[in-house]
Amino acid sequence: MTSLSNEQETLRASIKKGAIIWGVILGLIVAGLAYWLLGSQGGMIRQGGAAVAGLLVAGGMYRKSMSSGASGAKCANCNADFSVSRINRDEVLLKSEARETRKELENGDTEITTWMEEVYDVKDSYSCASCSDVTQKKHQSTRKRDEKTVVKTTNKKGGKPASENNKQRGGKSSDKN
Numbered sequence: 001m002t003s004l005s006n007e008q009e010t011l012r013a014s015i016k017k018g019a020i021i022w023g024v025i026l027g028l029i030v031a032g033l034a035y036w037l038l039g040s041q042g043g044m045i046r047q048g049g050a051a052v053a054g055l056l057v058a059g060g061m062y063r064k065s066m067s068s069g070a071s072g073a074k075c076a077n078c079n080a081d082f083s084v085s086r087i088n089r090d091e092v093l094l095k096s097e098a099r100e101t102r103k104e105l106e107n108g109d110t111e112i113t114t115w116m117e118e119v120y121d122v123k124d125s126y127s128c129a130s131c132s133d134v135t136q137k138k139h140q141s142t143r144k145r146d147e148k149t150v151v152k153t154t155n156k157k158g159g160k161p162a163s164e165n166n167k168q169r170g171g172k173s174s175d176k177n
């Protein structure tokens with residue numbers, strides 16, 4: 001990597017910044033985890049071990065993020081490093097439909113999950129700071145919106161009136177009769 005232009009330096013700096021942030025976040029998580037795992041060890045080993053584990057992970061993450069950022073920013077046209085960046089994103093909503101799944105639970109209740117499924121056509125435009133070459137990449141992106149899970153109680157044994165319980169996604173029903 002010899003002399004980079006101002007734009008290239010700016011892009012390199014922003015890729016580097018992102019890589020540092022990821023490295024620090026992951027490093028801190030791993031350091032915290034190591035500190036907790038080494039709970040039975042003495043203070044020095046515990047702190048040292050946590051610091052080493054955090055630094056190793058932070059360094060690895062930084063290098064990985066930096067190299068993927070660098071390869072994404074290399075221009076295919078003129079081969080310049082750190083010169084390609086996204087200049088625009090267009091999203092067009094192709095369709096939006098209501099979806100639903102039903103799952104029979106062990107206790108005979110029915111878990112009904114509903115959501116809106118939206119499909120977007122995404123068009124990204126990238127421009128090279130060195131040769132001004134503009135490239136476009138298209139992909140489709142599917143997103144879930146307003147996901148809700150409802151458990152419908154089937155009242156086989158009679159007595160109580162049927163009820164519906166609203167609950168957040170990810171919650172597990174552990175009711176058993």
Ligand SMILES: [Zn+2]
Pocket residue numbers: 075076077078079080083128129130131132133
């Ligand atoms: Zn170029």
